[in-house]
Amino acid sequence: MKHNIIKEESLGNHIWRITIELIPESEIEINAILRTSITEASDSERELIDNCLHSSLSRYSITNFVGQNQSFFVVDAFLN
Numbered sequence: 001m002k003h004n005i006i007k008e009e010s011l012g013n014h015i016w017r018i019t020i021e022l023i024p025e026s027e028i029e030i031n032a033i034l035r036t037s038i039t040e041a042s043d044s045e046r047e048l049i050d051n052c053l054h055s056s057l058s059r060y061s062i063t064n065f066v067g068q069n070q071s072f073f074v075v076d077a078f079l080n
Contacts, residue, residue, distance in 0.1 A: 015079075
């Protein structure tokens with residue numbers, strides 16, 4: 001899955017609020033994003049999204065999931 005970081009906003013103390021768009025490349029990824037947004041995702045779909053977020057933001061440690069709007073995810077993360 002590809003990604004695009006839309007916005008990085010410093011919250012202070014090395015914590016950043018990051019808006020990231022996940023860009024699916026397969027039907028499985030499309031379904032995982034859709035099902036996660038309506039909270040009907042299976043464990044494997046949630047794990048796929050989590051893994052994509054963590055690998056896309058490898059220089060950060062995600063501390064809080066703030067929200068999701070379609071394929072856009074907002075997280076708080078510590079800058080390593």
